[in-house]
Amino acid sequence: MTLSRGTKAVLAVLAFIAFSFIYIPLGVILINSFSADKGLGWPPSGLTTQWWAKAIENDGVREALWTSIWVAAVATLVALVLGTLLSLALGRYRFFGRESISLVVVLPIALPGIVTGIALNNVFTTFLGGLTIYTLIIGHATFCIVVVYNNALARIRRLGGSVEEASADLGANAWQTFTRVTFPLMRSALVAGGVLAFGLSFDEIIVTTFTAGPGITTLPIWIYQNLFRPNQAPIVNVVAAALVIISILPIYIAQKLSSDDDRGAGVM
Amino acid sequence: MASVIIRARGLTRRFGDVVAVDGVNLDVLEGEFLTLLGPSGSGKTTVLRMIAGFERPDAGSVEIGGVDVTGVPPYGRDVNTVFQDYALFPHMSVLKNIEYGLKVKKVPRAERTERARAALASVRLEGYGDRAPSQLSGGQRQRVALARALVNRPRVLLLDEPLGALDLKLREQMQVELKEIQREVGITFVFVTHDQDEALTMSDRIVVFNEGRIAQLGTPLEVYEHPATAFVAGFVGTSNLLAGEAAAAVLGRPGTWSVRPEKIRVVGRDASVEPGCHAVRGTVREVVYVGMSTRFVVDLEVGGTLMAVEQNSDAANSGGHLRGEPVLLTWRTEHEYEVQN
Numbered sequence: 001m002t003l004s005r006g007t008k009a010v011l012a013v014l015a016f017i018a019f020s021f022i023y024i025p026l027g028v029i030l031i032n033s034f035s036a037d038k039g040l041g042w043p044p045s046g047l048t049t050q051w052w053a054k055a056i057e058n059d060g061v062r063e064a065l066w067t068s069i070w071v072a073a074v075a076t077l078v079a080l081v082l083g084t085l086l087s088l089a090l091g092r093y094r095f096f097g098r099e100s101i102s103l104v105v106v107l108p109i110a111l112p113g114i115v116t117g118i119a120l121n122n123v124f125t126t127f128l129g130g131l132t133i134y135t136l137i138i139g140h141a142t143f144c145i146v147v148v149y150n151n152a153l154a155r156i157r158r159l160g161g162s163v164e165e166a167s168a169d170l171g172a173n174a175w176q177t178f179t180r181v182t183f184p185l186m187r188s189a190l191v192a193g194g195v196l197a198f199g200l201s202f203d204e205i206i207v208t209t210f211t212a213g214p215g216i217t218t219l220p221i222w223i224y225q226n227l228f229r230p231n232q233a234p235i236v237n238v239v240a241a242a243l244v245i246i247s248i249l250p251i252y253i254a255q256k257l258s259s260d261d262d263r264g265a266g267v268m
Numbered sequence: 269m270a271s272v273i274i275r276a277r278g279l280t281r282r283f284g285d286v287v288a289v290d291g292v293n294l295d296v297l298e299g300e301f302l303t304l305l306g307p308s309g310s311g312k313t314t315v316l317r318m319i320a321g322f323e324r325p326d327a328g329s330v331e332i333g334g335v336d337v338t339g340v341p342p343y344g345r346d347v348n349t350v351f352q353d354y355a356l357f358p359h360m361s362v363l364k365n366i367e368y369g370l371k372v373k374k375v376p377r378a379e380r381t382e383r384a385r386a387a388l389a390s391v392r393l394e395g396y397g398d399r400a401p402s403q404l405s406g407g408q409r410q411r412v413a414l415a416r417a418l419v420n421r422p423r424v425l426l427l428d429e430p431l432g433a434l435d436l437k438l439r440e441q442m443q444v445e446l447k448e449i450q451r452e453v454g455i456t457f458v459f460v461t462h463d464q465d466e467a468l469t470m471s472d473r474i475v476v477f478n479e480g481r482i483a484q485l486g487t488p489l490e491v492y493e494h495p496a497t498a499f500v501a502g503f504v505g506t507s508n509l510l511a512g513e514a515a516a517a518v519l520g521r522p523g524t525w526s527v528r529p530e531k532i533r534v535v536g537r538d539a540s541v542e543p544g545c546h547a548v549r550g551t552v553r554e555v556v557y558v559g560m561s562t563r564f565v566v567d568l569e570v571g572g573t574l575m576a577v578e579q580n581s582d583a584a585n586s587g588g589h590l591r592g593e594p595v596l597l598t599w600r601t602e603h604e605y606e607v608q609n
Contacts, residue, residue: 166355168342170369184359
């Protein structure tokens with residue numbers, strides 16, 4: 001499709017405005033994290049790295065960071081195991097209720113987080129004796145499974161069955177076929193799914209609010225709690241800026257992995 | 269008489285309401301090149317997959333080397349398969365692909381590398397061992413798939429339309445190579461194809477499949493010269509049938525009769541008919557020059573159409589019959605075969 005020069009110009013301006021709306025605020029946060037002012041005034045009267053130093057020394061921030069990493073890591077691990085098994089079952093076998101199971105697995109990502117949160121909260125507090133860090137991990141795993149499952153299923157469908165048949169034909173039993181052929185060919189899709197799951201869990205706040213045990217503070221929760229305390233504003237800025245940088249990495253890695261696959265290891 | 273290496277009895281496979289394979293009995297002889305020939309959906313590939321173990325038959329049994337393997341998974345069967353899409357492992361080098369079968373069978377490293385290199389040499393791909401399959405051409409991948417199967421020294425090699433994805437020149441070259449390799453290694457080949465020329469040129473025997481059943485089993489010569497049914501006559505070669513009233517009028521006998529086009533001579537109306545020949549009057553509808561030969565499509569006065577092929581042995585177009593010309597078609601009576609409808 002060819003566009004006229006005028007249309008191109010208009011589209012370029014629109015695109016520029018749209019991207020500006022998203023990325024200028026992120027830039028402001030980044031600059032503000034180095035601002036010499038205590039408030040969130042603009043423009044900053046000078047630049048300093050003291051807030052970054054203070055943020056790193058801050059016990060609350062450090063504790064929240066480790067909680068977030070721990071929760072995201074375990075939830076991702078759970079999602080990787082369950083998501084892979086699910087994708088193998090639904091991608092390779094035909095059985096009664098297959099479509100329904102697929103829907104049930106994917107649903108949590110479409111449900112409003114607040115619904116999932118309240119539902120889980122009810123079950124945990126009413127039947128399972130209250131909230132802990134493990135109820136938080138389960139809460140996160142519900143949506144982490146979905147991204148792993150979707151990535152893994154797409155890969156399995158693309159692989160087709162013939163490499164596995166070839167492996168069986170050459171004398172490999174089911175386990176050998178999985179470890180030597182299926183898993184290596186799924187690995188990059190699983191890494192991409194895992195990285196996305198980790199990212200999702202890391203910045204989740206709604207489900208977290210409803211499923212975290214008392215006293216358990218993840219980084220997003222910490223930000224929310226400290227946002228309106230005047231003394232903490234510069235540190236909140238630093239944490240937010242750090243989160244932006246940390247969040248870009250997984251997305252970049254995930255994209256790079258899937259594009260590498262498209263180029264290199266095409267399926268014969 | 270060679271011994272039977274694969275014995276299939278009453279093989280049946282249904283997919284939903286469709287009976288893909290319907291009570292097939294088949295004996296594959298040790299060391300032969302057997303081709304399963306048929307149109308798509310005729311059940312030939314399903315039979316191959318049941319021999320390999322990828323499909324479980326709904327009824328019937330498969331024996332390999334006298335042992336019933338009906339319930340045995342693919343990895344427990346002493347056969348190897350060359351897949352239509354090659355199914356090479358994209359994450360392994362060519363050599364690793366070929367070594368795979370030996371590796372899972374725990375053959376020591378030194379022996380397995382040596383055997384893999386020998387197999388690579390046997391398909392004329394020395395020096396390609398370190399490449400990735402994605403760096404090879406279609407024909408080269410084909411050979412790697414062949415080497416990967418043969419390196420295991422299976423009792424039977426199963427080939428599922430292995431030349432289907434290659435262009436014509438390469439395919440003809442691979443046909444010759446496959447046949448040579450089969451003679452060298454002396455392994456039984458069961459080869460699936462829908463290409464009649466491929467079947468005729470390569471096979472010791474051909475099994476023609478139609479609608480899940482065996483329509484005919486025989487040497488290429490038998491299948492081509494004496495087709496058992498109208499279907500076989502049409503699928504292997506050109507459908508050239510005289511049926512019903514036309515047959516009664518020309519041959520003096522009812523039924524369906526097959527005459528191969530190259531057995532028919534096109535002559536002028538006034539030519540005399542030699543003894544031992546049948547003749548039929550018609551009009552040339554189409555003349556197709558195909559280089560080596562010329563095809564004549566002739567509408568018969570008694571109804572129906574026959575095709576005749578004449579070699580262009582002279583520089584000029586043989587016979588020189590033109591479109592719309594009234595002609596006489598003649599053939600020797602021993603070249604007409606009654607077929608079942």
